[in-house]
Amino acid sequence: MSAAPASARNDKTDVVAAAMRVLADSGLPGLSMRRIADEIDVQVSALYWHFPNKQALLAAVSAQIVGAGSAPPEVDAIAQALRDRLLAHRDGAEIVSSSLALGLLELPARAALVSAARDMGLDAAAADVAADTIVHYVIGYTFHEQQRLHAAVVGAADASVDLVPEGLDDRAGDFDAGLAMIIAGVRATASVSGR
Amino acid sequence: MSAAPASARNDKTDVVAAAMRVLADSGLPGLSMRRIADEIDVQVSALYWHFPNKQALLAAVSAQIVGAGSAPPEVDAIAQALRDRLLAHRDGAEIVSSSLALGLLELPARAALVSAARDMGLDAAAADVAADTIVHYVIGYTFHEQQRLHAAVVGAADASVDLVPEGLDDRAGDFDAGLAMIIAGVRATASVSGR
DNA sequence: ACCTGAACACCGTTCAAGT
DNA sequence: ACCTGAACACCGTTCAAGT
Numbered sequence: 001m002s003a004a005p006a007s008a009r010n011d012k013t014d015v016v017a018a019a020m021r022v023l024a025d026s027g028l029p030g031l032s033m034r035r036i037a038d039e040i041d042v043q044v045s046a047l048y049w050h051f052p053n054k055q056a057l058l059a060a061v062s063a064q065i066v067g068a069g070s071a072p073p074e075v076d077a078i079a080q081a082l083r084d085r086l087l088a089h090r091d092g093a094e095i096v097s098s099s100l101a102l103g104l105l106e107l108p109a110r111a112a113l114v115s116a117a118r119d120m121g122l123d124a125a126a127a128d129v130a131a132d133t134i135v136h137y138v139i140g141y142t143f144h145e146q147q148r149l150h151a152a153v154v155g156a157a158d159a160s161v162d163l164v165p166e167g168l169d170d171r172a173g174d175f176d177a178g179l180a181m182i183i184a185g186v187r188a189t190a191s192v193s194g195r
Numbered sequence: 196m197s198a199a200p201a202s203a204r205n206d207k208t209d210v211v212a213a214a215m216r217v218l219a220d221s222g223l224p225g226l227s228m229r230r231i232a233d234e235i236d237v238q239v240s241a242l243y244w245h246f247p248n249k250q251a252l253l254a255a256v257s258a259q260i261v262g263a264g265s266a267p268p269e270v271d272a273i274a275q276a277l278r279d280r281l282l283a284h285r286d287g288a289e290i291v292s293s294s295l296a297l298g299l300l301e302l303p304a305r306a307a308l309v310s311a312a313r314d315m316g317l318d319a320a321a322a323d324v325a326a327d328t329i330v331h332y333v334i335g336y337t338f339h340e341q342q343r344l345h346a347a348v349v350g351a352a353d354a355s356v357d358l359v360p361e362g363l364d365d366r367a368g369d370f371d372a373g374l375a376m377i378i379a380g381v382r383a384t385a386s387v388s389g390r
Numbered sequence: 391a392c393c394t395g396a397a398c399a400c401c402g403t404t405c406a407a408g409t
Numbered sequence: 410a411c412c413t414g415a416a417c418a419c420c421g422t423t424c425a426a427g428t
Contacts, residue, residue: 009391009392009393010392010393011391011392032419032420032421033420033422034420034421042393042394043393043394043395044421044422045393045395045396045422045423045424046392046393046394048421048423049391049392050392053421053422054421054422097335097338097339098342100339101338101339101342101343102342102343103343125372126372128369129369129372129373129376130373130376132336132373133332133373133376133377136331136332136335136336136339136373137328137331137332139335140292140331140332140335141327141331143296144292144296147293147296147297148296148297148298174323174324174327177320177321177324178324178325178327178328178331180384181321181324181325181328181377181380181381181383181384182328182376182377182380183380184379184380184383184384185376185377185378185379185380185383186380187383188376188380188382188383189375189376189379204410204411204412205411206410206411227400227401227402228402228403229400229401229402237411237412237413238412239403240403240404240405240412240413240414240415241411241412241413243402243403243404244410244411244412245411248402249402249403
């Protein structure tokens, strides 16, 4: 394929790719600057030529996780697609959550949610609120879920305390039910303000 | 008052109190085991007599932040009270979020939300979903807000990227609007299943 | 344009030993 | 019951210097 020759010098995308590999192997706790540097046979300090600090590197990783461009046109589908992307990468929700909170990441799904909400009849202000509410729900729910996944693997989880109880099998069902409830709220808001 | 004499030996509550002071002074990034130990003039290793590891200590801090016992009886008031407690401590939402995700914290507000949702006419399963949805929204929203607060202080914030746009003044208004939307969804769910 | 080598000021955790 | 002292294996970041 088009993988770079082993001894070439690296650019930003090589560093991000290495970080994605380390993330897949070791998760966020293992994602240190030294491990990333090792992955491309380089000194740690070399990374600081490409990125000013670790948070900036993590923001680039986050952008890769959430992907660029075209989302589906409906609120439900946009939320599901965002969740799928987060679930596709180890600790994806946590990394994205922190980049977002630091203002280092633009979330394409948010813009898509705003216009989908407007299509449902919300005014601009209400559509912003709807988008943020859904984004917080998706990221919060998925973050929680991924942390417990990891905790279960490590064996450190206390199974008696559970924010989302019942069996382990219908995680997706609970997520859907909560999302449906929020969307019902969006619809109710639309029918109040929309006439 | 009843403050312990300066040279006494410490118990769990002294350690947690010291951690709360460090948190208030320096935030979560400054909340290291060494800083906590310094705060009570003790070696770091002494902390490991009281807690098996840092996460367990943080869970005790989280429990202190969310407080014990009696919540108000209505969904809206419970959510507001939880938010107020998180906002009352620097990085409160982040600490609580992580303890919760690791299954190390029981959230009194969650039980209160479940029974408030049942009072609105939801069945048991739907009430669980409603409670989790609201908890994720409150913590997610407040986490985001506190991170940006800190980022703004540090000056590292990129003001051009904003999950929750507009002026800085009506943060609380946006939170309320999102919460109202979710509660509208809860009500809609109740009126569907409730007859 | 991209990297090395070495240093600085930190981390969480363990463990034998003390009182 | 609670703490010391010392060590281990790490961190992120900086900076002069090399090619």
